[in-house]
Amino acid sequence: MFKGSIVAIVTPFKKDGRVDEKALGDLIDWHIKQGTNAIVPCGTTGESATLDYKEHYRVIRFTVEAVNRRVPVIAGTGANATDETIMITKEAKKAKADAALIVAPYYNKPTQEGLYRHYRAVAEAVKMPIVLYNVPGRTAVNMLPPTVARLAEIKNIVAIKEATGDMKQVSEVIRLCGDRITVLSGDDFTTLPLMALGGKGVISVSANVAPKQVSDMCALWAAGRFDEARAVHYKLEPLNASMFIETNPIPVKTALAMMGKIKEEFRLPLCEMAASNRDKLKKVLKDLKLIR
Numbered sequence: 001m002f003k004g005s006i007v008a009i010v011t012p013f014k015k016d017g018r019v020d021e022k023a024l025g026d027l028i029d030w031h032i033k034q035g036t037n038a039i040v041p042c043g044t045t046g047e048s049a050t051l052d053y054k055e056h057y058r059v060i061r062f063t064v065e066a067v068n069r070r071v072p073v074i075a076g077t078g079a080n081a082t083d084e085t086i087m088i089t090k091e092a093k094k095a096k097a098d099a100a101l102i103v104a105p106y107y108n109k110p111t112q113e114g115l116y117r118h119y120r121a122v123a124e125a126v127k128m129p130i131v132l133y134n135v136p137g138r139t140a141v142n143m144l145p146p147t148v149a150r151l152a153e154i155k156n157i158v159a160i161k162e163a164t165g166d167m168k169q170v171s172e173v174i175r176l177c178g179d180r181i182t183v184l185s186g187d188d189f190t191t192l193p194l195m196a197l198g199g200k201g202v203i204s205v206s207a208n209v210a211p212k213q214v215s216d217m218c219a220l221w222a223a224g225r226f227d228e229a230r231a232v233h234y235k236l237e238p239l240n241a242s243m244f245i246e247t248n249p250i251p252v253k254t255a256l257a258m259m260g261k262i263k264e265e266f267r268l269p270l271c272e273m274a275a276s277n278r279d280k281l282k283k284v285l286k287d288l289k290l291i292r
Contacts, residue, residue: 001129001158002072002099002182003200004037004222005215007207008045010253011059013265019055021062023262027208028066030261035215036207039067040101042076044138045205045249050267056088061095074131074203078103082118089126099129101161101203106139112147123154130156131203135163135186145169149176161186161203167193174198188214188240192233195221205243206236209255209290235288242284245277255281258291 009031012023028039041063042048042056051059060075067073075092077100079085089100104110105118123130132151136142142164151157162170163186170190174183174197185191185202195201195218207214213236220229243251250266254273257264258281264272273281285291 002038002074002131002184004218005035005201005207005211006038006040006074006184006203007031007036007211008040008043008203008205009063010208010249010256010262011041011046011048011051012253012256012262013267015263015265017265017267019051019059020263020265024059024062025066027256027261028063031207031211032067032070034211035219036071036211037201037215037218038072038074038098039063040074040076040203043101043203044076044103044135045208045252046076047249047267047270048076050270053088057091057095060092060097064095064097072098074099074101076101076103078105078133080105080107082121085118085122086125089122089128089130093126093128097128099131099158100126101131101133103133103135104139104141104143106141109141112144115141115143116147116150119151119157120154123151123156127156129158131184132157132160133163133186134160137163142169145172145176148173148181152177152181158182159184162194162199163187165190167197170194170199171197188243189237192217192221192229195229205248205252206240208252209243209259209285210236210239210288213288238284239288242281245280246273251277251281254278255285255290258282258285 012020075097159182191202217232
């Protein structure tokens with residue numbers, strides 16, 4: 001159902017702290033023109049943890065309206081409580097999002113059985129396509145391959161964003177699940193090896209900054225043009241690394257501000273980059289000819 005370059009889009013803010021819908025709409029149009037295959041609002045990169053419910057729902061609705069069916073919209077709806085996750089996911093369905101991206105519950109560190117019951121409860125309560133999101137570095141819990149395989153038996157659980165960076169784990173997920181679930185990279189630096197194992201693309205941070213290049217890499221690989229895809233991978237590696245020299249989404253929003261796409265605004269506890277890291281980021285963007 002989902003493949004290629006899927007951007008985990010940033011949430012632009014104005015200087016007064018409100019969501020900058022004009023900038024968000026412009027980003028969405030730019031992405032679609034550049035070949036982005038789907039858009040994820042309200043993910044980690046979209047600073048979902050600092051959006052209140054009203055803002056969260058509005059960003060999803062706005063994105064769906066701005067996209068206007070040109071590509072799928074996968075709304076971030078995860079929370080650390082099952083009832084809350086169901087509530088947010090229901091709102092995403094009302095907004096006509098094509099699917100929900102649901103992060104594993106964070107902070108409370110559920111067991112594998114708890115993870116299974118959480119996702120099963122959401123899938124039963126909201127009949128829309130669900131993308132699992134496994135990111136232990138953020139959640140402090142790793143959703144293991146046997147748990148993913150159990151969840152893949154549920155009809156509307158259709159994909160997983162795998163952000164462990166562990167290709168052995170990815171391989172095991174694909175071995176156990178086969179074509180019952182689509183596996184997507186959750187770390188830009190693992191996109192190419194993950195596709196080599198049978199994954200179908202990436203939910204990307206780097207695509208915020210270089211949408212055409214990330215989309216081209218995925219398309220080249222899918223077309224069997226492996227050497228060309230590998231060349232794009234290596235070209236993007238400095239950018240992929242620079243997106244995480246500080247906590248995401250600080251570098252990516254700083255890069256977009258340098259490119260004139262958004263204002264450099266964050267919500268505390270996130271703040272502007274250190275000067276030394278800003279210089280490193282600027283060099284990477286210049287080398288890729290994304291800024292002058």
